Amino acid sequence: MSDVQLVDVLRALADPIRLEIVRHLADGTAHPKTSDLWPFDVQKSTLSHHFKTLRESGLTRTIVNGRQHDIQLRKAELDERFPGLIDSVLRG
Template sequence: MTDYPIPAMDDVELVEVLRAVADPIRLQIVRVLADGRPHPKSMTEWGVDVQKSTMAHHFKTLREAGLTRTIVSGRTHEIQLRRDELDERFPGLVEALLRD
């Protein structure tokens, strides 16, 4: 399902998750992904104005911290929040991140 490695949820550390979402752009990405559905990387509704390479860095950081997975289907790459897994490992975390 994914060609990009993600850490096992048991190996995801809260401090790394918090470090990843401390950046306002990555927090915005998590808020968009909070609906639990996969979103295309090329999606223009991320709500940020940065270069494609910068977005790639943010997507990688979120994935390596254990927050997201990248789903590859042919030439299509989609990003999905690991919402259910995060809710189980860190109850209330995603909801807290959604608050303003």
């Protein structure tokens, strides 16, 4: 988490789809990356790109359980690194 930069987090959150993904993940649980479970009208490859961008910016982690890949918001770690940022984004 020490490598996570604020500018990368904000850049990732600037996209409306990624922001909506983060809002959906704010419940604290891990959600499957299966494209048919997400309410976006985008190609599977586009959704994968959004998941990758969120992961690389430090906002999420991917949990692998066999063939299932879940995505989870790193809220506690982000709150420690950037206090109040995620709550402010979610309220906005």
